[in-house]
Amino acid sequence: MKSRLAILALAGTTMPAGAAWADGGYYSGTLGAKATGRGGAFAAKADDLSAVSFNPAGLANIEDTLIEVGNQVSYNAYSYTRAPTYDYGHPDGTGAFPLVAFDKVSNSKPWQALVPMLGVASRLGLRDWAFALAFAPQPGISQLAFPLFPLTSAIAENGKRDGQRYMMIDREAMILKYVASAAWKYGEIFGVGASAEWIHVPRLKYSLMIDGSAFADVANPVWSDYDMLVRLEGSSPFTFNATLGAWYRPVPSLVFGLSAQVVPTSIVADSTLNLTAFGGGFGSEGVYLTGRTGAPANDVTLTLPLPLLARVAVRYRNLVNNRERFDVELDVEYVTWSRVKDFTIETNGLQANYGPTTIDIEPIHIAKQWRDTIAVRLGGDCAVLPGALTLRAGGYYESAVADPAYAHVDFPGAAQYGGALGASLFVRRFELVAAYMFKLQPSVSVSEGQARVYQQVPGSPCAEDPTLCNPNLTGPAPVVNAGAYSASSHFLSLSVLYRFGL
Amino acid sequence: MNFGIRITKSYFGAVLASLFFSPWLAACGGNGETSPSGNAHIKDENNYTVTTGLTIPVKETQPGADLEICWDKVTNDFMSHPLTEETRVKAVHWGDITRLTVDQIEEQFANGTFDNTKWVKKIRTLPVPDPSKTCGKLSEFHTGESYLMPEQDYVVSNDNYMLLFASSEIQGKGIRSAMFIKPVEGSTVTKVDGVDGGPMLDFSADLDKPKVDIPAAGPWEVEWSQLTRDAVGEEVPYQKLDNLRLGFYPNMTATDLSAQALDYDRIPGATFYNVAIVKGARSANLADAKTKDGQAFSGFDQTDGLWLVAIECSECYLPAPVAVVGLNPI
Numbered sequence: 001m002k003s004r005l006a007i008l009a010l011a012g013t014t015m016p017a018g019a020a021w022a023d024g025g026y027y028s029g030t031l032g033a034k035a036t037g038r039g040g041a042f043a044a045k046a047d048d049l050s051a052v053s054f055n056p057a058g059l060a061n062i063e064d065t066l067i068e069v070g071n072q073v074s075y076n077a078y079s080y081t082r083a084p085t086y087d088y089g090h091p092d093g094t095g096a097f098p099l100v101a102f103d104k105v106s107n108s109k110p111w112q113a114l115v116p117m118l119g120v121a122s123r124l125g126l127r128d129w130a131f132a133l134a135f136a137p138q139p140g141i142s143q144l145a146f147p148l149f150p151l152t153s154a155i156a157e158n159g160k161r162d163g164q165r166y167m168m169i170d171r172e173a174m175i176l177k178y179v180a181s182a183a184w185k186y187g188e189i190f191g192v193g194a195s196a197e198w199i200h201v202p203r204l205k206y207s208l209m210i211d212g213s214a215f216a217d218v219a220n221p222v223w224s225d226y227d228m229l230v231r232l233e234g235s236s237p238f239t240f241n242a243t244l245g246a247w248y249r250p251v252p253s254l255v256f257g258l259s260a261q262v263v264p265t266s267i268v269a270d271s272t273l274n275l276t277a278f279g280g281g282f283g284s285e286g287v288y289l290t291g292r293t294g295a296p297a298n299d300v301t302l303t304l305p306l307p308l309l310a311r312v313a314v315r316y317r318n319l320v321n322n323r324e325r326f327d328v329e330l331d332v333e334y335v336t337w338s339r340v341k342d343f344t345i346e347t348n349g350l351q352a353n354y355g356p357t358t359i360d361i362e363p364i365h366i367a368k369q370w371r372d373t374i375a376v377r378l379g380g381d382c383a384v385l386p387g388a389l390t391l392r393a394g395g396y397y398e399s400a401v402a403d404p405a406y407a408h409v410d411f412p413g414a415a416q417y418g419g420a421l422g423a424s425l426f427v428r429r430f431e432l433v434a435a436y437m438f439k440l441q442p443s444v445s446v447s448e449g450q451a452r453v454y455q456q457v458p459g460s461p462c463a464e465d466p467t468l469c470n471p472n473l474t475g476p477a478p479v480v481n482a483g484a485y486s487a488s489s490h491f492l493s494l495s496v497l498y499r500f501g502l
Numbered sequence: 503m504n505f506g507i508r509i510t511k512s513y514f515g516a517v518l519a520s521l522f523f524s525p526w527l528a529a530c531g532g533n534g535e536t537s538p539s540g541n542a543h544i545k546d547e548n549n550y551t552v553t554t555g556l557t558i559p560v561k562e563t564q565p566g567a568d569l570e571i572c573w574d575k576v577t578n579d580f581m582s583h584p585l586t587e588e589t590r591v592k593a594v595h596w597g598d599i600t601r602l603t604v605d606q607i608e609e610q611f612a613n614g615t616f617d618n619t620k621w622v623k624k625i626r627t628l629p630v631p632d633p634s635k636t637c638g639k640l641s642e643f644h645t646g647e648s649y650l651m652p653e654q655d656y657v658v659s660n661d662n663y664m665l666l667f668a669s670s671e672i673q674g675k676g677i678r679s680a681m682f683i684k685p686v687e688g689s690t691v692t693k694v695d696g697v698d699g700g701p702m703l704d705f706s707a708d709l710d711k712p713k714v715d716i717p718a719a720g721p722w723e724v725e726w727s728q729l730t731r732d733a734v735g736e737e738v739p740y741q742k743l744d745n746l747r748l749g750f751y752p753n754m755t756a757t758d759l760s761a762q763a764l765d766y767d768r769i770p771g772a773t774f775y776n777v778a779i780v781k782g783a784r785s786a787n788l789a790d791a792k793t794k795d796g797q798a799f800s801g802f803d804q805t806d807g808l809w810l811v812a813i814e815c816s817e818c819y820l821p822a823p824v825a826v827v828g829l830n831p832i
Contacts (some may be wrong), residue, residue, distance in 0.1 A: 095654045116579050155647050171746030216600055216618045280646025290741055295782055351741070355670075461619040468620055 020304040028412075029139030030437065031117060033070055033493035037380030037422015037435030039394020041329040044247060044257030044297040044315035045381075048426040048497060049119045052134045052179040055245035055259040055311075056193030059130040060185035064501030065122035070433070072115040076141045078107040080409050082163030083448055083482035088472045090155060097472070098156070100222050102163030102483070109143045109170075117495070119179070119321045129466060130183045130193075138175040141489070146168035146409060149222060150208075151279060159223035165209040166455045168410045169229075174203040188249055195243040204269050204302070206410075209278060211477075212287070214459025215218035219470035221455065221478030225281035232345075234271025234302055241265055241306065252322070257313035257331075269302040269487070271345075282354060289361075292349040301346040308336040328380040337370040337401045369406045369452075370413070373399045379420070392435070404444055405452040412487040414444040422493075431497040441487040453481035535715045540725025542716035544811075548827040550711060552733040553705035553769035556612040558664075558680050558831045560604065561694050565685030566653040571628070573696040574636035576667045579678040582763075585669075591630055591678060593671040594696075596643050596650060598624040602672075604682060607662060612703070623661065626650040629671050658685045667696045707733070709756060709826065714811070718802045718831035724811060725785035732824045743824060745814040746786045748775040748799060752807040756828075759808060766812070766826075775799045779813070802831035 032050030035042035042050060046058025048067040082102040092098050098374070119134030147162045148169050161167070178200065183193030212226035220226075245259035277286040291297030315329035345364040352361055379394025395418060402413030422435030454477040462469035463476040573591045578584055585591070588655055599607055600623050610616035626643035643650040650656070655661060663683050670676035679699035716722060724746065732738050749766070750773045751759055762769060775791035775798075791799040802809060809831065812823035 090648065091651075091654060151647055153647055158647065215622050215624065216620055217623050225648050282647075283673075285672060290782075292782075353741075377678070458621055461617075467622070 006298045017348075025466065027181055028076075028141050028439070028489065029072065029074060029491055031139050032068075033072075033433035033435040033495035034392070034424065036072070036437050036491060037392040037394065037420050037433070038329065038381070039377050039396045039418060039420045039437070040375075041313065041331045041377040041379035041396070043245070043259050043311045043396050044255045044329050045327065045332050046245070046247070046257065048209055048495070049117065049121055049132060049134050051121075051193075051245075052119070052132050052181045052185075052195045053136075053177075053243060055247065055257050055313075056132075056181040056195040056243055057183050057185075057191040057245040057247050057259070058193040058257070059121050059181055059193055060128065060183035061247075062121050062123065062130055063499060064171055065120065065499065067498045067500075068118065068495055070117040070119075070493060070495030072112075072117075072491055074112045074115070074139075074141075074492070075112045075486075075490045076107060076112060076144075077213050077489070078110075078141075078144060078409065078412060078487045079485070080105050080146070081484045082480075083446070083451075083484075084483070085221050085448060085478070086472070087159075087220075087222040088470060088478075089218075089222065089224060100160055102159075103161045105146045105162060105164050107146065108142050112142055115139050115142075121181075122501075128185050128187075132179070132181040132183075132195075134177075134179045134181070135164040136177050136179070138177060138479050139491075141411075142174060143170070143172045144168070144410065148229075151225075151227070155223075163483065164409045165227075166211070167208065167453060169207045169209065170205070171207070171410055172203065172205040174201065176200045176202065183245075188252070190246065190248045192244075192246045194245070195244065197241040199236075199239040199241055199267065201234075201239075201267060201269060204234045204236070205232065206272065207231040208456075208460065210456040212277075212279070212282075213457060216468045217459060217470045218457060218460050218462070219473055219478055220457075221480065223279075225279040226459075227279040228287060229276040229278045231274045231276070232271050232300070232302065233274070234269035234300075236267050236269040239265055239267045239306075252392070253317045253319055255313075255315040255317065257311070257315065259311050261307075261309040263430060264306075264308060266303050266305045269304070271300050272297075272298045272303050273300045273345075273347070273350065274298060277354075285354065287352055287354045290351050292351075297348075297350060299348055299443055300350065300351035301348065303344040303346070305339045305341070307339050310334045323386060324381075324383060325386070326380060327379070328383040331375075331377040333375040333377070333398075335371075335373045335375070338372045340368050340370045342367045351381060369403060369408075370401050371403070373401050375399070381424075388426050390426075392422040392424070393420060395419040395431045403452075404446050405450050407444055407446050407451075407481055407485050408453060409485070412441045412485070414441045414487075416441050429499050431495075431499070433495040433497065434491075435491075435493045437489075437491040437493070439489040439491070441485070443486040445483055445484045446482050448479055448482040451479035451482040452481060455480045515776060519582065531809065540723040540727075541721060542724045542829065543728060544714055544724065544726040544813075544825060544827050545728045546731050548711050548714050548825075549731070550707050550709040551735070551824040552705060552707045554612040554706075554734070556608040556680055556702060557704070558604070558608055558611075558702055559697060560682040560684055561691070562576065562684045562686040562689050563691040563694060564689045565658045565687060566656060567685075567692045568652045569640045569656070570637050570693045571640065571665060571681065571696070572637040572693065573630075573667050573679075576696040576698060577606070578681045578698040578700045580699035580703050581661070582698075585678060587633070589669045589678065590633060591667045591669065591696075592676075593630055593668050594628045594643070595666040595668060595673055596626045596628075596640065596718055597622055597664045597666070598655065599664060600660070600707050602662065604662055607664075622630055624655065625673055626655075627671060627673060656683075656685055657689055662703035665694070667699075707822075707826075709760075709828070712832035713828040715830050715832050716802075720789065720801065722799075723785055724788060726813060726825065727784040729813075733822060733826070738824060739815060740784065741782045742815045743779045743783075743813055744781075744816055746777050746779055746788075746789050746791070747812040747814055747823070748777075748788055748829075749773065749810045749812065750804050751808055751810065752804065754808050756808060759810075766810075773804075802829075805831075 046055040051058035117136040121132035181195040185191030202329040313331040350361040375398035418439040421435035777791035809829040815826040
C-alpha cells in the first residue's frame, strides 16, 4: 500500500524574480535610486539606466554615454503571530485539547546589504538611437528566515515559539538579471524601445516543516512526532523575458509613457529535495529519498510562473526657458499575478523511505490563489538648485496580491503603501543620487475560519476519504496560516552616474 | 517441471504486523525497470503463491489501567523459530485500530491489504534495549515525546488495541508475535503476557509452479524484471530486495521440503549460496554467489536433489522470500 507524500507545501517558495517595479507577489523594491526617490513613478521620465526595466524607450533621451553604478540596502521587517489553536494531537491529562497561544515570530535576516546595479547606456554617436547593457539583481527581499525550535520533552512548549513552521521556515533567492536594450526616437515627439532580459537564478532555497503522520484521524496543528523538515535547493540558468516601451511627447511639458513586460514565461529551477526526520517518531533511522531505481536521489524541478505587466504613465514638466524646474508623474501599473495559480514541483519519481516503508512522492502543486494587482505611483523631481541639486519625492499604493485567506509568511501579500524621498547632487559630469523609501504592509489578521493554507500531511488519508478526517477539523488538515501579519521595509538606494561625450 | 507439493509454512504475518504499525505503508513496488540481461527469467507464473489465515489471541483487561505487558513467554516467532539474541524482543509496539473488527483486522493482515492510514489512529513503542527486561508498563510506551496515557488512550470504545512484539524498534519491522488487548468494563486484569507467534498464523504456500530454465553450463544470470507480484500478490518492492539465496537440498524433493518449509533456509545438509542484490537491480549472477565460508558457486554439478532460488528482502514486512522458484538446469 502506498501513501502519497506531497511534501513540499513549499508554499510560496522563494521566487522573487523578474521585473523591477511591482511590489507584490515575488517583487519588492524599486530598481535605481532615482526611481526609488520618486516612489517608482519613472516610466515616463526613465532617463537613467533604470530605464532598461521601467521603459527602455527612455534610453533614447540620454545624452551620449552614461555609466551608472548603484546599490540598494534594505531592512525588511516581517512578523507573524499565529492565531491560538487547539492542539488536537496532544490532549492534556484530562483529555482536553489545550488551547495553544503562539509567540510572535519575526524575520531574523532583515538586512539586505547588496543589491547592486551597474551598466552603461550610450548613443554610440547616433542621433536617434541608444543602447544599454545592465546587470542588476532583482530588488526585493531575497532572504526571509523565521525560527525553528527542536521538540523537547516539555511538550507543552513544543511548537509555540515557531508557529509559522508549517508554512515556511526560511527562504533565499538570488536572482540576477542581465539586460540588453535598444531605443529609438523620432525627434522629441516619441520614442520606442525594447529590453531583452536574461534572468539567472544561481541560488534558490526554501524550507518548511510537514507532518509525516500517516494515520487515520490525524490532526497535529502545533507539532508532531512525525514532523519532517523539508529543504529545497535549486537554480535556474536562464529564463528569457522582455520589456517593450514607448513614450510620447505631444508638447514639451507633457510626456506619456507606456511599457509592458510581455513574455508569458516561468522560471524553471532544477533543484534538490532533502528530507530530515525532525520529530522523534522516526527513531534512529530517519527518512531518506530514493529514485525509481532505488538508488539515492533527490532531484526535483520547480516551476514558478512570472506575471505580465503593463504600465502607463503621464508626466508633467514645468519648464522655464526650456529647462525643467520640476516634474510630476503619475504611473499606473497592472500586473497579472493571477498567472501564478500555483507553484509546481515535479518530483521525478522520488520515493521517501523509512525503515521498510516506501512512499511515492507525487508531483506537487502548491496553490497560491494570487490575483492581479494595480499600483498607483506618484512622484516627481524639483530642481532646487538647477544643475546642482534636485530633490525628489514620491509615494505609491499597490493592491493586495493575495486574498487574506491565503496570507503567508513567504511573501507579503496584502495591500502596500510606500513613500520616498531622494536627491541628486550634480558635480561636473557626475550625478550622485540617494533615495530612501519606506514600504508598509498594514497588519492583516486572518481567523482560523478564514484561513485556507493547510498543513501538509501527505500520509493522511483525509483528502481522499473525508470519513477518515479528524472530526475536529473542517478541512483536509489543520489550517496553519491564521494569525496576524505585518511587514515593512526601508530602502536606501545610492547611485553614481557618470555622463561623458557631452 | 513444476513443484507438485504444497508447502505449509507459518510465517510472520509481517504483512499484517508491519503494515499495521509503520506510519509509512510499504509502497511495495514502484515502477520497475526491465533488465535487458539475464538468461534465467523469473516471471509471475514461476513464483510460489501464499494463502494465509490469522488468529490473533485477545486478552481482556481493565480499561484505563496502566497494564503491565510481559514478553518472557514469547520464545518463538511466527515461523516457530526459537528467538535468539538477534531476534529477541527488542521492542513492543502498541496500536489503536479504528473502524475495523478483530475478524476484519485478522483478514486484512493475513492477506496483506491492511492500510494503517485508514485504520490506525495511534502507535506507541516500548524499546527494550536490556535483554533482562521482560515487562513494561503501558505508560512507558511512546512515540517521540508523546507517551501513551492509558486513562485516555486505552478506554472502552469501538477501537481495537494491538500489541506487537518485535526485534526492532522501528515500527513495523521484525515482528515476532502479536496479540489484541481489549478493555472490558468490570475486568480487573492488569497484566498481559505475550505468547508465541507460531500458532497464530495458518500459512500455505503453493510451489506447484513451472520451474525456471537455466543453462547448466552458464552463464547464470537470474533476472526478475518480469516479476510483478510477490508471494501474497502484492507489488514487488524492487528497491528493497537485498539477497538472492540459491539452495541445493540434496536427496530432497519438494514433498520433503514442504514438511520443513519453515526451515527452508536452515535445512541440515543443504548448501546455500548468497549474493547481494544491488539496490533496485532486477538481476543477479549466480557466479557471484558464495557460501558463508566463501566458497563460490561453480555450477549445477549436483543433480540428486532440489535447486531453489529465493529472492529475499530483509527490510520487507514479508519476511518470507518475495519469490521462491525452482531452477531447472538444462
